[in-house]
Amino acid sequence: MVDFFFGLSTTGHDPAFAVVDKKGTLIFAEASERYIQQKRAWGIDADHPGHIQSVLPQLGTRNKSIKIAQSWLRVRAELNPKLNHGSLIKKNDINWLVQLQKKAHNTAGVNLQHHFNLNPNPVEAYDHHLCHAINACASFKGNNGICLVIDGDGEVGAISAFLLKDRKLKRLWRSWGPGSLGSYYGWLTSMCGFDWKAGEEWKVMGLAAFGKVQPQLLNKLKDLMTIANGKAFLSKIVTENNWDELLSYQKESGQHYLEMADLAASGQEAYSYFVNELLNRCDTYNEEQLILSGGCALNSSFNGKLAASNRYSSIHVPSAPADDGNAIGAALLSWMKHSKTNEIPYIGSSPYLGTHANWDPAYKDKLSNLPGLKISHLSKKSATILAKKLAAGKIIGVLRGRAEFGPRALGNRSILANPMSPSMKDRINKLVKKREPYRPFAPLITEKNVSRYFQHQHLSPYMSFTLPWKPQYIEILPAVIHHDGTGRLQTLCKEDNPWLNELLNEFEKHTGEAVLLNTSFNVMGKPIVHTLEDALIVLTTTGLDAVLYEDTLIEK
Known part of the structure; x- marks a missing residue:
């Protein structure tokens, strides 16, 4: 039996590892970038030796049997070259991406095999988009729906659709060839002067609120691709370099x-047009619940407008819909295979799946040796x-409990x-x-207060949806109101984070408003903090006022 x-x-890029136990319970998931503190961790092993050695003793895996699975069925370099021809991404970048994937695929699991004293063997390999779909459906509470994967790439294309029936998946179709909405948005990011390799698509979404859609430009952008029968095809503008x-x-x-x-606004509008064309085919299956996955599922601006349209009774986006989340998909597919079941287990809604703040065995010694800083042990207060x-206006970083899995800080690394x-x-x-002064910040509220503050009521536990505020709060909560009157909100379930729920309630007692500004605990260009040392670097080199490490307050 596998343990x-x-x-x-x-x-x-975006390597990560996840661990599922023999009961099908997800017990850990974390991206490598957190441990090595390198944005997107290009070319880094998903089972980075230092990372796994820092985590596995806490999970009780010693002397246990394991299976290892990866999130690609095959090496992209071995596929038909035509699948990579005429992409929106530069040829040099395509070659680099292909070689990075080849390296990651061929060396997958070698560090885990060494750690567990196993003979080197090929690891289990699963379809890339199937991993995306399994990851998304596993945290979806329902039993039925349609799952749309919109990605930068895949074994043969960048789009797949699946039907979920009684928590069992059936692939409906997949796109073949280089038509990719992920590549389109990366190209748009570069056109706007930002770096898609650094994950700066967020900057385009935020900038779009300051622009106006230009009809002539919009038509040119829409001409880049054709969406037909749920598949994306590049136009001659791209394939013939016009x-x-x-x-x-x-x-x-x-x-x-x-x-x-204006380019950002027009580009975002073109993206919305492309996705709505994909959804038109999804609608032919008459499913009321939509599950989104793939890197494009992080487009909270589009997601919010889709939610407000009431096109679906519910829309689910997991906490990590991009490639890091595929670690969960691969682990669950391996568990399902060895458990001889096609039914996807429900893994729960909590995103707090990563390293715990107190897993550092030396943290107490570190806290006792911080000259020049005020240390207060607050306990339950x-x-x-x-x-x-x-x-009172203090800006405070929080490093407590287990880290969130996915790109958003959701209260434990905020x-x-x-x-x-x-x-x-x-x-x-x-x-x-x-960072740039136009960049917005997220409002953190409890689930019960969504209708109090926002025009449309849709839960957003992982900051996956941008919704319009009610007009009366525009002047009351200026720091979390974007230029277009929206907010990329985080809605909090009390059971997922009781301490954060208590903090919101206490803040309302002081201010009358049950909203906090929440942003990731990092500086621009760096991953979210992972250790006490990371947090103290931010504290001592920026305008941050304090850090709460578990229940110890560290102030300048």
């Missing part, structure tokens, strides 16, 4: 990023005391602040995050 099933995300007219819109050296706002300090301060957005962007 543990390890899933590895092996695309060559770029001159579109390239005239590209950001030039010296141009201010706000000058690219930490939420009450922190709420008072936040209400920077929190008072959203009612008119200057708070500029303070954090300039003095703490050190």
